[in-house]
Amino acid sequence: MRLVLLGAPGSGKGTQAKLLKKEFNIPHISTGDLLRGAIADKTELGLAAKIVMDKGQLVNDDIVLGMLKQRLAQADAKKGFILDGFPRNLVQADMLDKLLEEINMPAQHAILIAVDPEEVVGRIAKRAEIEGRTDDTQEVVRDRIKIYEKETAPVVEHYKQHDILSEVLGTGSIEQVQHRILSVLRF
DSSP: OEEEEEEOHHHHHHHHHHHHHHHHTEEEEEHHHHHHHHHHHHHHHHHHHHHHTTTTTTOOOHHHHHHHHHHHGGGGGGOOEEESSSOHHHHHHHHHHHHHHHHTTTOOOOEEEEOOOHHHHHHHHHHHHHTSSSSHHHHHHHHHHHHHHHHHEEEEEEEHTTTOOOEEEEEOOHHHHHHHHHHHHHO
């Protein structure tokens, strides 16, 4: 199974990806984790990413895709993967499609975990309180949601056009959301 998880920050993508990883015994690939790991391991791409990040800039898509290509070449990804947090915009979606076609592993499913923006604000505020994070203020979260809606809405449409998108309601218990996702994947 080759799956792309989409959803606003705080929609539960990471939580569901971890559960799906166990369910299907395929890797959960988060581009943020890839970046942090490559930097820690001082790989060539990691060092390039660190230079960009140290300047306060976003790592360019070519570096991220290079890391992703290396990760997908590992043995545990041969039977599938769960992408979490990538692609975030239409350019990345097109680049990802080309990469996956090139390595003969096109995405089979894209799932949008749909959550009302105000619920997302509440979830992230609660997470910030529990984790002691000061960067997740309601104002910052609302700004992130606006950016997500502007940039990721075309990605949702992209996967609709490829006829692999399913939307699941992301409210309720973690188990309820997981059940909805599994229902879609096991059709």
